[in-house]
Amino acid sequence: xxxxAIQLKQLQKSFGSKEVLRxxxxxxxxxxxxxxxxxxxxxKTTLIKCALxxxxxxxxSASVFGEDSWDxxxxxKERLGYVPQEVATYPxxxxxxxxxxxxxxxxxxxxxxxxxxxxxxxVPLEDRVGxxxxxxxxxxxxxxxxxxEPDLLVLDEPVASLDPSARRQxxxxxxxxxxxxxxxxLFSTHIxxxxxxxxxxxxxxxxxxxxxxxxxxxxxxxxxxxRITARRELPASFAVPGALRCEVAxxxxxxxxxxxxxxxxxxxxxxxxxxxxxxxxNLEEIFVEMHDGTIC
Amino acid sequence: xxxxxxxxEINPTSGVPIYRxxxxxxxxxxxxxxxxxxxxxxxxxxxxxxxxxxPMTVSKAxxxxxxxxxxxxxxxxxxxxxxxxxxxxxxxxxxxxxxTIEPALHRARQLGLNRTHIREVFSSLLQDQPS
Numbered sequence: 528x529x530x531x532a533i534q535l536k537q538l539q540k541s542f543g544s545k546e547v548l549r550x551x552x553x554x555x556x557x558x559x560x561x562x563x564x565x566x567x568x569x570x571k572t573t574l575i576k577c578a579l580x581x582x583x584x585x586x587x588s589a590s591v592f593g594e595d596s597w598d599x600x601x602x603x604k605e606r607l608g609y610v611p612q613e614v615a616t617y618p619x620x621x622x623x624x625x626x627x628x629x630x631x632x633x634x635x636x637x638x639x640x641x642x643x644x645x646x647x648x649x650v651p652l653e654d655r656v657g658x659x660x661x662x663x664x665x666x667x668x669x670x671x672x673x674x675x676e677p678d679l680l681v682l683d684e685p686v687a688s689l690d691p692s693a694r695r696q697x698x699x700x701x702x703x704x705x706x707x708x709x710x711x712x713l714f715s716t717h718i719x720x721x722x723x724x725x726x727x728x729x730x731x732x733x734x735x736x737x738x739x740x741x742x743x744x745x746x747x748x749x750x751x752x753x754r755i756t757a758r759r760e761l762p763a764s765f766a767v768p769g770a771l772r773c774e775v776a777x778x779x780x781x782x783x784x785x786x787x788x789x790x791x792x793x794x795x796x797x798x799x800x801x802x803x804x805x806x807x808x809n810l811e812e813i814f815v816e817m818h819d820g821t822i823c
Numbered sequence: 824x825x826x827x828x829x830x831x832e833i834n835p836t837s838g839v840p841i842y843r844x845x846x847x848x849x850x851x852x853x854x855x856x857x858x859x860x861x862x863x864x865x866x867x868x869x870x871x872x873x874x875x876x877x878p879m880t881v882s883k884a885x886x887x888x889x890x891x892x893x894x895x896x897x898x899x900x901x902x903x904x905x906x907x908x909x910x911x912x913x914x915x916x917x918x919x920x921x922x923t924i925e926p927a928l929h930r931a932r933q934l935g936l937n938r939t940h941i942r943e944v945f946s947s948l949l950q951d952q953p954s
Binding site: 807 | 838840843868883922930933
């Protein structure tokens with residue numbers, strides 16, 4: 528039963544001549560909460576859609592619970608919940624009816640849980656779906672995806688339209704669902720602070736490839752900013768191995784490194800006769816450094 | 824068994840990993856006497872709910888503390904704080920101390936202090952400490 532919940536192998540996807548994904552390898556082990564980060568247009572949604580079989584990969588493969596994503600069995604779909612970026616449902620139905628309609632497709636639908644979520648999130652059950660605000664619609668989408676308590680939950684920018692209080696409530700619900708039973712979650716977001724609370728792994732998508740994939744803690748421990756103050760002016764040849772970004776001005780330098788090591792600091796103290804301080808970076812800062820950084 | 828209302832101040836958007844924040848705060852609470860041998864740490868679930876963070880992260884912190892010898896797992900009850908002093912060999916503890924003072928020595932040289940000055944400061948600090 529230890530097969531990956533999602534597995535992508537050399538996944539490549541082009542739209543016409545535009546190559547969006549250029550060979551993605553990703554294993555999502557059961558019980559993992561993976562946050563997918565990437566700039567606008569980096570291919571997050573395409574990756575998610577290929578992973579779930581909503582788009583066909585150009586080359587390479589995608590599977591869910593060991594089954595080819597393009598040809599998932601009903602049993603696999605029963606264990607899968609998905610909240611798309613834009614929730615598409617039936618505008619003429621009332622919210623209560625959409626929920627009942629969706630419930631009918633699932634053998635194991637937990638109606639008490641759904642009722643509780645609707646109460647907690649003030650879902651307007653008697654309103655017609657077409658009249659809902661974007662945020663309300665997204666909330667309904669989340670309720671529909673959680674109702675059968677899926678083993679694998681995939682959320683594409685789930686909180687983009689939610690206000691801060693609704694976002695926090697949603698995160699608490701996700702965390703409660705993680706407590707007690709093994710569940711796998713993949714979610715893409717721009718809001719790095721949400722990811723920092725919930726995710727244990729993070730994948731950063733840039734230029735159609737995974738720039739980083741690993742533990743969030745490891746990322747925070749490896750990427751650091753060093754502030755260097757030397758006794759003498761730093762030469763033009765000043766360089767640091769593995770630097771993401773490097774700014775030199777006189778005796779001062781600011782360097783972001785992707786693979787921090789205490790020996791690096793000791794080396795720099797020796798080589799440049801400098802005072803070196805090490806600063807932690809949060810996920811947002813790391814993302815910006817990786818995205819905008821230039822090798823120096 | 825004493826249950827202490829030790830709560831952690833967790834900041835998810837800090838550059839310090841959440842598990843690290845918890846480990847450091849347990850060290851600080853033990854050093855400051857708030858947590859004493861025999862006290863129980865709050866449960867993983869309590870901490871995760873209060874701070875709205877992933878319970879696995881809290882478990883990871885507690886496992887680290889267990890490996891360090893700060894706490895031990897008591898079946899069905901949680902994590903119990905252990906008496907100090909058994910954390911690592913003498914060599915390991917010396918090494919930790921060395922890592923703490925190395926940057927300070929470097930700073931001293933930048934301030935233009937010589938070996939004699941540094942020894943003087945160090946001795947006077949040692950004298951102020953209760954033995």
